[in-house]
Amino acid sequence: MMKKKILSQIFLLMLLISLFFSGCNAVKSPSSSPNYKEMKQMVIDILQTDEGKKAIKEAASGTSVGGNKKLALGDEEVKKIIQNEFLSNDNIMKLKEMYNDPTFTSQLGKALKKENEGLMKDLMKDPEYRKMLLETMNDPEYQKMILELLKSNTYRKQMMMVIKESLESPLFQEDLLKLMKKANEEALKPKKEGQKDQGEGGPKDKQEGSK
Known part of the structure; x- marks a missing residue:
């Protein structure tokens, strides 16, 4: 269950970013496709809409958008998505540029805040994850x-x-x-206590001295 939740979030992020990359690659053609800034703003706008937030929430819970079908991503599917969308030099450079943009990362963080908090709580309950975390920190x-x-x-x-x-x-x-x-x-x-002790001890000392 934990693995499916993590993979579903990865899949959704990859889907959004792959759409972003597709739009950026289209700029190379002489058509009037949106440029980098316009595509970035489109992704931010999507993340801010109720539909976008709902899609992220449903992906995190393991359901498909607008339905009850469970997302079931295998390791090979995830590897294929990564290889196709992220391992090319052009896309890696665009990914770095996008994540260096404070506006984009801020909006992305806000959109995923609740889902990430829930995910982190689940992960911290996982003994294997805690062990890996300690090993990393050491x-x-x-x-x-x-x-x-x-x-x-x-x-x-x-x-x-x-x-x-x-x-x-x-x-x-x-x-x-x-x-x-x-x-x-x-x-x-x-x-106050020290002063009180000194006050009580003073007369006693005088009496003992007189004896």
Whole structure:
């Protein structure tokens, strides 16, 4: 079931991107086919429509669009789709260009957000996936890549933007004030108790000294 859900999402994404590639390849002909930007906008518009979101949801649940037929993709079918649509140099370059576009990746992420959250929850319950995830995280090459990413200017700028937006959020400010108030109260407690102990101990020490 898990495998079918993953493959169905891959198939849908490949279908959308293959349509995008087909439109881009058509630009090479002298006809009045849409250019790269127009095709990209078309894909974004599709992802934003109710029909597009419904298609993604049905694909993630394993049903065909508008019906109850279960999607059943075999490994060979997936390999064939990848070979036909993604392994050519021209399509790989277009794929890189498309995924480097913040607008497109943002809209794609929003459209797949709910489905991806559900998929990740299911994956985290899978012992085999957790084992693979831990192995990947312990891989020296992966750790090196993460460190390089954390050191990059792009990542730092993004983090600064996230921090700035968080600080400007009224909800975050309210939570921050509550935490600061609680921390202040906790910090004052030991001082009060210490002063109390000193106050109680003072007279006793004097009495013992007089004896």
